[in-house]
Amino acid sequence: MMKRLLIALALSFPVALAAGDDPEVLMKSRCVGEWEDDFRMQRYCVDKEIVSMTQVGEYIEKHGLHEKDSSDPRYRILSKCLYEWTDEHGPYWRMVHYCNRKQAEAWESMR
Numbered sequence: 802m803m804k805r806l807l808i809a810l811a812l813s814f815p816v817a818l819a820a821g822d823d824p825e826v827l828m829k830s831r832c833v834g835e836w837e838d839d840f841r842m843q844r845y846c847v848d849k850e851i852v853s854m855t856q857v858g859e860y861i862e863k864h865g866l867h868e869k870d871s872s873d874p875r876y877r878i879l880s881k882c883l884y885e886w887t888d889e890h891g892p893y894w895r896m897v898h899y900c901n902r903k904q905a906e907a908w909e910s911m912r
Contacts, residue, residue: 824854827891834890853894857901878904 825847832846857879861867866876882900886893 824891825851828854828894831890831893850894853898854892856898857894860901874908875905878908 828847828850829843832843832850836842836846861879864873864875866873866879870876871880879897879901882897882904883892886896886900
């Protein structure tokens with residue numbers, strides 16, 4: 802399941818994953834940087850990142866966003882969140898998920 806989600810993310814949203822990047826290595830790097838000497842929090846951080854990445858992948862599949870359609874507001878919202886929350890450690894999945902969820906809720910309420 803994880804591999805399928807990663808493929809969907811990489812194809813649909815290239816900013817999310819550069820070729821050859823191992824998302825778990827990037828997540829660990831981010832979490833070690835945030836929680837340098839707190840190994841319990843490093844593990845918690847990585848676990849939360851994996852869950853959030855999975856939720857973003859499921860959202861992409863649920864709404865058919867794996868097929869690029871920049872006219873779909875959901876695609877544009879997720880693209881913007883990925884762009885805003887990606888750095889040298891890759892996407893900050895917890896924040897991408899949060900940003901996307903809040904923006905999508907607001908968009909839905911305006912329909």
